[in-house]
Amino acid sequence: MVLGEYPSLTSLNAKDAKDVVRRRHKRTSRQHERFMARKALLQEQGLLNMAPGPGSCPLPSPSQVPAGIEASGSKRQHPKAGSGSRGLCKKKHVPREAPVPGPSNCVAIDCEMVGTGPRGRVSELARCSVVSYNGDVLYDKYIRPEMPIVDYRTRWSGITQQHMRKAIPFQVAQKEILKLLKGKVVVGHALHNDFQALKYVHPRSQTRDTTYVPNLLSQPGLHIRARVSLKDLALQLLNKKIQVGQQGHSSVEDAATSMELYRLVEVQWEQQEASSPWDHPEDRGPDSSTDMEQYMEDQYWPDDLAQGTRETREA
Numbered sequence: 001m002v003l004g005e006y007p008s009l010t011s012l013n014a015k016d017a018k019d020v021v022r023r024r025h026k027r028t029s030r031q032h033e034r035f036m037a038r039k040a041l042l043q044e045q046g047l048l049n050m051a052p053g054p055g056s057c058p059l060p061s062p063s064q065v066p067a068g069i070e071a072s073g074s075k076r077q078h079p080k081a082g083s084g085s086r087g088l089c090k091k092k093h094v095p096r097e098a099p100v101p102g103p104s105n106c107v108a109i110d111c112e113m114v115g116t117g118p119r120g121r122v123s124e125l126a127r128c129s130v131v132s133y134n135g136d137v138l139y140d141k142y143i144r145p146e147m148p149i150v151d152y153r154t155r156w157s158g159i160t161q162q163h164m165r166k167a168i169p170f171q172v173a174q175k176e177i178l179k180l181l182k183g184k185v186v187v188g189h190a191l192h193n194d195f196q197a198l199k200y201v202h203p204r205s206q207t208r209d210t211t212y213v214p215n216l217l218s219q220p221g222l223h224i225r226a227r228v229s230l231k232d233l234a235l236q237l238l239n240k241k242i243q244v245g246q247q248g249h250s251s252v253e254d255a256a257t258s259m260e261l262y263r264l265v266e267v268q269w270e271q272q273e274a275s276s277p278w279d280h281p282e283d284r285g286p287d288s289s290t291d292m293e294q295y296m297e298d299q300y301w302p303d304d305l306a307q308g309t310r311e312t313r314e315a
Contacts, residue, residue, distance in 0.1 A: 103133040107180060108187040108259035110251040111194040112157040120151030125170060125197040126159045129251035130180050131259060139180055140252055142167040158248025174198060187262045189230040189254065208269065210261045213237070216268050230254055233261055 109130050113123040124145035130138045142159070144167040152159050178200060187208045188194055195202055211227050217237075234240045234257050242257055243249050262269070 105183075106133045106185045106187065106259075106262075107131065107138065108255040108262070109177075109181070109191070109194055110188060110255035110258065111197050112159055112249060112251050113193075113197055114145060114149050114153055114157055114159050115151030116145050116147040116149055120149075120153075122147070123193075123197060124149075125173070126152075126157060126167070127163070127251050128173060128177055128194075128198070129255045130177065131252065131255045133259065133263075135256045135259060137252055139177060141173060141176075143173040144169055146170050154248055155246065156248055158250060174200070187258050189233075189258045189261075190227070205273075208262050210258045213261050213265055216265045216272070230257060230261075237261060237264060 107130050111125055112127040114126040116122045116124045125143050126145060127142050129140040132138055142163045144164060154160055185206045185208060186202055189210045191207055191209045213233060214228055231243045234242050238260055242253050
């Protein structure tokens, strides 16, 4: 019989088989003892602070153990592994970063509102559209407000009574939309209005409001306070006409246009975000002339009502 080899258990009697199993068990036990001794010694010298777990470094192999470390009961000397613990794996702390804008992590949103409450002056969500980085429509549904509609604002919202026949409840739409926005960089124009209609607050670090596009294109240090409309920005920067005709706005068109504007200045914007992570344009707060306030201005009311409002103010 060659040393180190054992015959199969079937060729031995019961006593010999037990001896073979006993010898194998002792050999395994000695290996385990040497392993545990090495582990204890590494822990004593501060080279192994905790047991390995998911995502942690594996135990160093014998060739990686620094010179001079010898397990009790082992006659084998370990070769040097350079200087000190160079060969040991060190767990590095990787800080969490905000989602990086890109085709799969960036969406644009636009909402259309109708009037509810006294004289229809409460704005509630009636349509919401979400498009991808490339302008593909991810979501576009009509939504039934929680309160009865007093003013459809069709001239600007494009919403009619007929659209409400296929509308879904606000609570259902809200869950669907927020699922799309979660963890994404959200692009839009005057986004505070859209988020207010959704009764939602999105992280400012993941918000890209195109009302600040002119600031990115202007000279450094020069901030333009007057908010430029999406329609004017599209015409001036994209040579594109939107919100034309008497059918009202299209939330799909507005969302896609916002994404085009963002992509136009994406490099400058993200460089600014990277260089000043705590100084986001959105931190300056929304402009005083919000969309909802604009709906209350005379230019959005029929001529006869607007004339009456002017006379009242003059009186």
